[in-house]
Amino acid sequence: MQKYVQSVYKHDPFHLFSTEHVVTLAIIALLAILLFLFQERVKQPRASRSVRTSLPLQLSDLSVYLSAIMLVTKSRKLFVFLFFAGIGSSIQALATPDLGMFSFPHIYILFFISHGSVFLSCLLMAVIGTNRMGQRSLWVTVLLVNVYGVCIFLIDRWLGANYMYLTKKPGGSSLLDVLGPWPWYIVSAEAITIASFFILYLLYRIFKK
Structure with missing residues (x-):
């Protein structure tokens, strides 16, 4: 050299x-x-490509992290939000998981444990807590979910991604298949979301009584 x-x-x-x-x-x-x-x-x-598919931007993914914070801080505001958005999105994710090519065990176990923990965390807070909720809490959560959805839609357009399935339906069969084409299935999903929030609200009122 x-x-x-x-x-x-x-x-x-x-x-x-x-x-x-x-x-x-x-x-x-x-x-x-x-x-x-x-x-x-x-x-x-x-x-x-990883950024377009692997960021924790789905509402159910966000709920996983927020539920951990809720359990540590005992935050009433987080409980109110997660009781509607967390339970609703987790039940949907558990009932119709979008796991692609992955099956048991791989990310299968992690997926069901993480999303199941959101559901159980909210139930735990409902059982041990003294929080009260009115219909205003329901509509505030609807507003927050929609604001979050608008932000995710802008991120989807920027990255060419499909978080929260706001730009197209997921591959394979899913619940969205029966809700019409884009963008009408988003409107249908919005109506289903509000209806599920009302059901959760009524169940909570009955449980507390």
């Missing part, structure tokens, strides 16, 4: 289109051709 960095160069001068020159140009040309042929893969690297 020392001979290449010495102050006085004692080797042959550069020759135009010598073997070394031609081989170097050929390598650069080959890399340019490969870059052109595989441009779609370059535009969509693996990390980018």
Whole structure:
């Protein structure tokens, strides 16, 4: 290596289109051709594809983290939000899981434990807590879920993703298949969400009485 960095160069001068020159140009040309042929893969690297599918942005995923905070802080506001949004989204996720090609055990166990824990955490807080909820809490949760949905829709458009299934239906059969095409299934899902919140509210009132 020392001979290449010495102050006085004692080797042959550069020759135009010598073997070394031609081989170097050929390598650069080959890399340019490969870059052109595989441009779609370059535009969509693996990390980018992961960002579009693996961020915890689904409402049920967010509920997993919020339920842990709720249990530690005993927050009434988090309990009210999670009683509707957390239980509702977790029941939907547990009943119609979107696990793609994964089956037992893989992420199967983690998925059901995490989403099941949201359901059980909310029930635990309902049993041991003295929190009271009125219909205003229900509508505040509906508003918050919709604001979150708008934010996720903008993120979906930015990343080319489909979190909360706001840009298209998930692959394979799902509950959304019977709710019409996009964007009408979003309207139908909104109505179902509000109806499920009312059912949860009535069950809570009956339970507390």
